[in-house]
Amino acid sequence: TNLLGNAIKFTDRGSVRILLHLEHGGGAPLYRIDVIDSGIGIAADKLGSIFEAFVQADTSVTRRFGGTGLGLSISRRFARALGGDIVVSSVPGQGSTFAIGVACGPLDGVAMLNPGQVLEAETARLAATEQAHWQFPAGQRVLVVDDGPENRELIRLVLEECGVAVDQAENGKVGMDMALAGDHGIVLMDMQMPVMDGYMATRLLRSQGYARPILALTAHAMKGFEQQVAEAGCSGYLTKPVDIDRLLAAVADALGGRLASNADRAAATPQAAPVAAPTPIPTPALALAPAPALVPAPGPAPHAALPPLVSRLANRPRLHSSIRKFTSRLASQLDAMDTAWQAGDLAELAALAHWLKGAAGTVGYDAFTEPSAELEEHIAEADSAAITASLQALRGLQARIVEPESPADQLNDIKAST
Incomplete structure (x- = not known):
């Protein structure tokens, strides 16, 4: 990669x-x-x-x-x-x-595969996956604690689609209070938040006897992070941008969910025939x-020839509202980043870069993840030229974004074609 x-x-x-x-x-x-x-x-x-x-x-x-x-x-x-x-x-x-x-x-x-076998098998696997869905026991609830509204909204939509109720908190203090007062099968806890971060919230919950699983969410899974979240009391962690399949598997493990799939289609998935050598x-x-x-x-000019940016979640209509909320917010957040840079507020700029790194990838615009992470590095190094170049690069990515159509747009397209 x-x-x-x-x-x-x-x-x-x-x-x-x-x-x-x-x-x-x-x-x-x-x-x-x-x-x-x-x-x-x-x-x-x-x-x-x-x-x-x-x-x-x-x-x-x-x-x-x-x-x-x-x-x-x-x-x-x-x-x-x-x-x-x-x-x-x-x-x-x-x-x-x-x-x-x-x-x-x-x-x-x-066994040796030829390209045709690989394509056929992968096509069948993807078709079976699209028909597969997670099933959870009735009455399950999950608490999502994250200061990013895009992250909370996307996780809510994904889990509610599987029949799981979701409560949301915007910082560790609110999340801790809701966890102690509620009956959640698992808590999804962001580690970097204002007011109270996920480390402190998790430690306080464990100190008060809270025994339910707490899964850390982080965009900073560097060396030593796993030990840090374990020492805080987390049961495990997921990295941001959040991978939906891994998220569902982790929640299913805590709540007793299972993956129901189309058995006939899975059985029909072609297998590669072994060869002697x-x-x-x-x-x-x-x-x-x-x-x-x-x-x-x-x-x-070359920049005009760059391809449009389409969310990898664009083929999931239920998630389109989350994608559009992110793109609507992106312009103001980039403006805020420019303002913070002009004011010399590196702490605010770093916080906004961290938000963008997680939020953009969560809604499927992965092209923002690496540039945002590099911007964080440049801020830590106080590299003025690199910071300016990174901000310009992010603006260039924004200009290439293509949003999924809203229901109203789709209806207008249908009317125009009739």
Whole structure:
């Protein structure tokens, strides 16, 4: 994901491709993944240093795009720990190719899939998943404690769709009082909130004998976080942006819910037939040719050619109201971020960046997550140029947002077509 994220970040126009295949060389076979972009490229004299920690190919790139220079270093360490490596070739102004090789071990008797089988099986799996739904015992209640109205609203809609009642609190103090007074099967507790944060609220609840599960919600699941929430008394945690499937599974585990699926469709999901041995795929060794030249396409400036941003939840009509509430609020929040920056209020700016990182991803606009996290880093470092560039980048993302249609818009479309 780091290599793919970099490719997208540094490619204003053209394409980013991922190629996956099995490479047979003189030694053990390798899984090979090529990430190929038509972006800004890397100068030849910089290729040897980009895998060093805290090093980027160009300081102007850091100012424009942000980042810490750790991603490639960590990615190469992972690849080498798995018995492989990462190599790169690049032509400035034309693009880069990063190739990952990972040792896959003995393959005798391992089933091999062709692309058609994979597509057919995945299509059937997705169709079965769409028909699956969670069932919960009657009368269950959940308490959601989060200062982000988008998070609370989305979780409420998802759980109520499964027949679970939801109560909401906007900070830890209100949440603690509601938990002690109510009968909730589980509490979903954000860790960073005003008035009283989730750590303090959880500690106070446990000190008063509260024994129900408390699940932490956080956008900062860094090293040591799991121990911190466990010491506070949390039963577990979920990261933000909230993944709906993981959320439902965690709540179901606490409330005794189960996943009811279409058994016939699941049974019909095609299975890959085993083969005696893999067929060798003729591929070049893990030494790459330079990326091919890209012929610039005619048209407007590169930023105008960027694709629209559509929420990944756009295919769930019940969640459209939450998506539209976020997009309506986004403009004022970005204005507030600009105001905080102009006033030199870094604490307020950091709080708004943290809100955006969680809220945007929760409603399916994942493109905001990494830039918002990088903005938080730049604020912590007091990097003025990078902060300004990040704020401009967020405005650029906002301009590309496409909202799901409201019922009134859909009705107007129907009338216009008749």
